[in-house]
Amino acid sequence: MRLIIKDNYDDVCRYTSEYILNRINEFNPSPERPFVIGLPTGSSPLGVYKKLVHFHREGMLSFKNVITFNMDEYVHLPRDHPESYHSFMWENLFKHVDIPPQNVNILDGNAKDLERECTEYEAKIAAVGGIELFLGGIGPDGHIAFNEPGSSLSSRTRIKTLAYETIIANSRFFGGDVNKVPKLSLTVGVGTVMDAREVVILISGAGKALALAKCIEEGVNHMWTVSAIQLHPRGMIVCDDDATLELHVKTVKYFKSIEKVHRLLTTEESKVGMDGKVRYSATSK
Amino acid sequence: MLSSQPPPTAPATKPGSSKKSRNKKKKAAAAAARNKSSDISSPPVPAPVPASFDFANKSAEAEKMRSFFANIKRDSVLVSANADYVHTKPSFGFLTNHQLHAVLPVLESRPALLSDRIFSQGPRPVDHPFSVQITLDTLKEKMLASPQTMEPEDALMSEAEAAAEKITKFTNCDVLRNGKIVKDETLWVRGGKIVDPASLFYETERGPDEIVDFKGRKTLIVPGFIDIQLNGYFGYDFADTDKIEESLDVVSRGLLKYGVTSFCPTLVSSPAEVYHDVLPKIALRKGKRSGHAEVLGAHIEGPFLAPPKKGAHDKYTLKSCPNGYQDMLDCYGPSLEAADSAVQIITVASEVEGMHTCIYELKQRNKNIVVSLGHTQARFKDAEAALNCGATMITHLFNAMEPFHHRDPGPVGLIGCSLTSSGVDKPYYGIIADGVHADPASVRIAYVAHPDGCILVTDAIAAAGMEGDVFSLGTMTVRRISEVEVVIDGTNTLAGSVVTMPYCIKNLVRFTGCTLAQAINAATIAPATSIGISDRKGTLMPNTDADFVILDEFDEMDPSAFSIADVYVNGEKVQF
Numbered sequence: 019m020r021l022i023i024k025d026n027y028d029d030v031c032r033y034t035s036e037y038i039l040n041r042i043n044e045f046n047p048s049p050e051r052p053f054v055i056g057l058p059t060g061s062s063p064l065g066v067y068k069k070l071v072h073f074h075r076e077g078m079l080s081f082k083n084v085i086t087f088n089m090d091e092y093v094h095l096p097r098d099h100p101e102s103y104h105s106f107m108w109e110n111l112f113k114h115v116d117i118p119p120q121n122v123n124i125l126d127g128n129a130k131d132l133e134r135e136c137t138e139y140e141a142k143i144a145a146v147g148g149i150e151l152f153l154g155g156i157g158p159d160g161h162i163a164f165n166e167p168g169s170s171l172s173s174r175t176r177i178k179t180l181a182y183e184t185i186i187a188n189s190r191f192f193g194g195d196v197n198k199v200p201k202l203s204l205t206v207g208v209g210t211v212m213d214a215r216e217v218v219i220l221i222s223g224a225g226k227a228l229a230l231a232k233c234i235e236e237g238v239n240h241m242w243t244v245s246a247i248q249l250h251p252r253g254m255i256v257c258d259d260d261a262t263l264e265l266h267v268k269t270v271k272y273f274k275s276i277e278k279v280h281r282l283l284t285t286e287e288s289k290v291g292m293d294g295k296v297r298y299s300a301t302s303k
Numbered sequence: 304m305l306s307s308q309p310p311p312t313a314p315a316t317k318p319g320s321s322k323k324s325r326n327k328k329k330k331a332a333a334a335a336a337r338n339k340s341s342d343i344s345s346p347p348v349p350a351p352v353p354a355s356f357d358f359a360n361k362s363a364e365a366e367k368m369r370s371f372f373a374n375i376k377r378d379s380v381l382v383s384a385n386a387d388y389v390h391t392k393p394s395f396g397f398l399t400n401h402q403l404h405a406v407l408p409v410l411e412s413r414p415a416l417l418s419d420r421i422f423s424q425g426p427r428p429v430d431h432p433f434s435v436q437i438t439l440d441t442l443k444e445k446m447l448a449s450p451q452t453m454e455p456e457d458a459l460m461s462e463a464e465a466a467a468e469k470i471t472k473f474t475n476c477d478v479l480r481n482g483k484i485v486k487d488e489t490l491w492v493r494g495g496k497i498v499d500p501a502s503l504f505y506e507t508e509r510g511p512d513e514i515v516d517f518k519g520r521k522t523l524i525v526p527g528f529i530d531i532q533l534n535g536y537f538g539y540d541f542a543d544t545d546k547i548e549e550s551l552d553v554v555s556r557g558l559l560k561y562g563v564t565s566f567c568p569t570l571v572s573s574p575a576e577v578y579h580d581v582l583p584k585i586a587l588r589k590g591k592r593s594g595h596a597e598v599l600g601a602h603i604e605g606p607f608l609a610p611p612k613k614g615a616h617d618k619y620t621l622k623s624c625p626n627g628y629q630d631m632l633d634c635y636g637p638s639l640e641a642a643d644s645a646v647q648i649i650t651v652a653s654e655v656e657g658m659h660t661c662i663y664e665l666k667q668r669n670k671n672i673v674v675s676l677g678h679t680q681a682r683f684k685d686a687e688a689a690l691n692c693g694a695t696m697i698t699h700l701f702n703a704m705e706p707f708h709h710r711d712p713g714p715v716g717l718i719g720c721s722l723t724s725s726g727v728d729k730p731y732y733g734i735i736a737d738g739v740h741a742d743p744a745s746v747r748i749a750y751v752a753h754p755d756g757c758i759l760v761t762d763a764i765a766a767a768g769m770e771g772d773v774f775s776l777g778t779m780t781v782r783r784i785s786e787v788e789v790v791i792d793g794t795n796t797l798a799g800s801v802v803t804m805p806y807c808i809k810n811l812v813r814f815t816g817c818t819l820a821q822a823i824n825a826a827t828i829a830p831a832t833s834i835g836i837s838d839r840k841g842t843l844m845p846n847t848d849a850d851f852v853i854l855d856e857f858d859e860m861d862p863s864a865f866s867i868a869d870v871y872v873n874g875e876k877v878q879f
Contacts, residue, residue: 098502108501113489119508 019253021234021273023262027222030258031065034153034220037256038070039079041151041216047083052121054085054143056152056211057111058163059103062220063155064110071114081117085146087139089154089163089211093127093177093202101191102127125175125204136175136204143210152214156221159183160229160242164205167241173207208246217250221257230257231264468494470503471874472511476522476853480843482828484820490524492849495591495873499845520855523819523865526827526841527564527850527872528804531648531758531834532602532698532733534569535765540776541568541601544581551588555595557768560879561803562867564850565597565840567647569762571776572605572616575634582638586645591873597850599834600647600672603635604698607661608678609652612703615791615798616678617778624657628664639669646672647834650698652679653689666693673834676714676730678703686714690727696833697732699762700749701741702797718753729753731833733760734825736810737787737802743814750815758833759807759826764789764799805867812863819862849874 024030038055047053057063073079091103099105104124112122123142129135143149154162159181161167166181180188185199192198211217221230232242234255239245247253262270470493478488491500491511503509535541537557539550551568558566568585570578582601591597606620607630613621624630631639631649638645649665651658653676662674676689677698682705697704697714705713712719717730734746734757741749750757761767764781766774772783773792781798783789791798804826811822831841839847849871856866870877 097505098499104505105501108504112504113500118510119504122504124505 019234019247019250019255020276021269022254022256022277023270023274024256024258026258026260027065030220030222030256031069034218034256035066035069035073037218037254038066038151038153039073042079042084045150049083052083052085052146054087054146054148054150056087056089056149056154056206056214057107058089058153058155058220059106060155062222063153066153066220067110071111074115079115081115081121083121084117085121086117086123087143087149087206088124090203090205091125091127092200093132093204095127095200097126097128127200127202127204132177132204136177139175139204139206140210143213149214151216151218152211154211154217154219154244156219156226156229156233156244157184158187158225158229160233160244162208162211162219162244162246164203165208165243167243169208169240169243171212171238171240171243171246172209174210175204175206178203178205208243212246212250216252217247217254219244219247219253219255221255221261223258224260224263226257226261227263227265230255230261235265235269469512470498470509471513471515472500473515473517473524473853475516475518476524478843479523479525479820479823479827482820482824482842484523490843490851492871492874495849495875497843497845497847497849497851502845517853517855521857522868523854523857524843524851525823525854526831526843526847527596527852527870528562528808528823528826529599529830529841530558530563530566530761530763530804530826531599531830532569532604532760533566533763533767534571534776534799535767536763537768538765538774540765540774541581542571542573542577542776542778544577544584547581547584548588551585551598552595555592555598558596559594559870559872559877560867561805562852562870563596563804564852564870564872565599567599567602567834569602569604572608572613572620574606574620575636578603578634578638579636582636582645586638586641586643589643589645591848593873593875594877596872597848599836601645602648602650602675603646604650604677606634607631607651607655607658609654609680612652612678612680614678614703615776615779615781615796623655624661627657627660628668630657631661631665639672644669644672648673648675648696650675650677651694652677652681653694654679654681654685659688659692662689662692662694671835675733676704676717679714680705681714683712683714683716686717687720690717690720690730694730695728696730696758699735699740699760700732701745702735715749718749718756729756731756731758731829733758733762734807734811735760735762735800735802736807736814737800738810738814739788740797740800743810746811746814747816750811750817754817754821755829757811757825758830759804759811759822760830761802761804761807762799763801763803766799767801767803805865809863809865819857819865822863 022033024033042053042055045053070079074081086107088103088107092101095102097104107122107124111117123139125139126135156162159167161169161184164178164180164184165173166178166184169178180199180201180203185196185201188199189196229242229244232239233245233247236242237245238248247255470491473490473492476488476490477484477486478490479485480488489500491498491503493503533554535543535550536554539546539553541547541550541554543550554568555566558564570581585598585601589598589600605616606622607624608616608621610618610621622630622634635646649672651662651674653659653662665672665674673696674689674694675696675698676686676694679686681689697717700715700718704715705711707713707715718732720729732749732753734741734749736746736759740762764774764776766781766783766789774781774783774789776798779798780792781789782792783801787800787802789798789801790796808819808822808826811817811825812819815822828837828841831837840850841847843851850873851871852867853869853871854865855868856864858864870879
């Protein structure tokens with residue numbers, strides 16, 4: 019697992035968006051071989067989306083051959099409700115870029131058969147060849163997507179009841195009224211996220227510090243579901259200084275030193291790509 | 304590649320036969336996938352690998368396939384996206400049994416999910432002991448070959464339908480939506496209506512057919528202007544009832560270049576026969592027509608007006624309504640009560656005998672008709688009473704009414720009255736912002752008192768848009784004495800105006816100091832709301848009519864400056 023520690027939220031977003039930009043462009047997606055990416059919602063990825071839109075406007079990034087899968091969606095919230103995750107993704111990303119509508123996949127919380135919707139979602143992911151990169155955030159209780167503490171670490175896409183703490187946290191988007199917040203959601207499972215070939219988690223702010231510490235310094239635990247990233251072959255966490263407040267000093271120094279070396283390696287002519295892959299060029303011996 | 308496990312009929316790993324067995328496996332998987340039910344109903348029975356797959360007998364094959372899969376001890380299946388994995392280096396994905404059971408039933412009903420997509424990682428171990436290959440492109444081939452997999456959207460659409468379904472996206476511009484400027488926004492149009500792009504994106508999964516990109520130019524898209532009071536234009540007078548069709552046609556085409564995409568043709572006071580004659584004709588012409596501004600209902604100004612305040616109206620046509628509503632019905636004819644009436648606004652003087660009951664009854668019978676107070680000598684109390692009876696608008700504020708007096712504000716005072724005293728909302732009021740009908744200072748006072756109620760009207764007459772000095776207005780003769788001033792020949796009485804709507808908008812900004820957006824609101828959302836059509840005009844919200852104007856050439860120094868670049872009516876660009 020890589021832990022990238024940046025100074026502040028803006029740097030976290032800049033690093034992550036540049037990482038995604040380079041990953042997509044190095045992958046060089048085509049219609050036969052699209053880049054499949056998993057996307058989160060919430061306040062953490064907003065900066066990343068803004069920068070990705072900026073890259074698109076500058077002509078550096080095209081979404082024509084990118085397929086997206088979102089993590090979650092509320093159940094029985096109208097799709098055009100301003101707080102639905104469909105609206106969120108539209109306003110913050112899809113509106114501004116050239117992604118074809120058929121490449122976008124978001125769980126439908128108003129489907130007639132919710133369980134079938136979940137299994138179909140898994141099927142769609144499998145049908146396109148699995149997710150190449152899953153971007154995610156983390157909750158203060160260490161949850162990924164809506165996999166609240168206690169969720170099975172091998173879970174798949176399913177209906178989930180929201181924890182009361184999450185409902186309270188989300189009520190700020192519903193006029194402060196907890197009764198208006200949806201109580202059910204469809205979410206990808208921890209297993210679904212970890213099935214992706216790469217997982218990138220954004221963690222910023224002091225409120226997430228304890229969660230980060232529990233997830234990377236302690237064991238794999240269903241109480242802190244992001245800790246499943248410890249078992250993923252290519253996990254990466256991008257966090258800011260505030261989020262490291264609960265980590266051991268040793269941990270922070272260690273990861274910072276690794277990244278320093280990595281930064282020295284990743285130059286234009288270097289043999290190591292942004293994702294840590296070693297590149298073989300024609301001229302190398 | 305199937306390994307050499309128990310079933311003796313399993314083909315050996317010879318290149319030739321392995322390919323055949325692979326093909327059989329593919330067909331089997333296709334057959335299994337075709338089967339709708341997803342659960343494994345049969346108990347796990349050690350089943351040999353079927354020697355051949357009978358494609359025609361789908362359900363039996365699917366059954367065999369399912370039970371075969373159920374017997375695989377390890378829950379893994381390789382899915383290859385490559386047709387020929389022996390000679391090329393394939394990439395494989397890895398599906399757990401759980402996923403496969405999820406995938407197969409869905410793939411069968413959603414063939415669009417299939418693709419030749421190759422996974423990005425390196426190849427997984429091909430010789431896994433319990434692995435089976437399903438080649439996706441073969442599956443896809445088989446499924447797409449059968450007719451029932453055609454998606455309904457693929458059915459051919461007629462050309463007209465296709466044209467109506469064309470989606471246009473305007474991007475990199477600012478949009479004045481629902482009264483507020485939204486910066487860096489997009490506007491989507493389909494079939495003559497504004498569409499919500501998010502719904503379009505998620506429901507129809509279609510992107511735009513045409514993109515109009517304003518990148519690099521500061522552009523503002525605003526709703527088409529709505530003029531609820533104009534008596535004629537380009538030499539045509541609506542009161543000239545013989546030529547009403549021609550007048551409406553010429554005016555509705557000509558107004559487009561001023562950004563006016565819908566209007567209420569206004570009739571000055573006329574004898575009853577005229578209304579009986581003309582209103583049905585207007586009813587016929589009412590509505591949309593390609594390349595023309597939309598004709599909304601008529602604004603009937605009179606004849607129940609106060610003779611001392613007749614302005615340019617013919618005094619012999621003015622009358623009162625002592626019999627209340629019946630007089631009004633007699634005067635205007637049965638069109639008044641028609642379902643899709645040609646009447647939109649009626650201007651009355653509230654102090655005319657019997658008018659209060661008349662207004663009340665009119666509103667009871669037809670909620671859509673707007674009663675507006677004008678050409679009146681009413682005092683404030685009388686005007687307020689009329690408001691309580693159902694009047695909701697004031698015709699050209701300040702003009703043809705009692706002036707504002709601090710102890711008796713007259714009709715003008717209605718824009719200052721509070722809800723507690725009158726119990727109803729403050730009325731809308733028309734303003735002719737030519738600088739002549741009302742002094743800029745008066746306009747400013749009115750605007751500040753009630754900004755949301757301000758409606759810009761032109762009250763234009765036939766002389767507008769024409770060169771020359773002498774014109775007719777109804778039965779009167781009028782003369783133009785300056786660029787914007789028109790009076791009754793031989794008097795100083797103003798007789799309508801010759802201004803254009805953009806000029807009025809610019810003036811409102813200059814007179815009141817409001818923003819350009821607010822001034823445009825007074826020409827769009829305010830008139831639309833006042834006559835009850837804000838659900839389809841004036842806002843640029845989804846599902847409203849696609850009547851809009853593209854403005855550019857703004858000036859940082861001068862907030863009122865703008866220029867009309869393009870006008871769209873019903874989603875079609877207007878040529879002018």
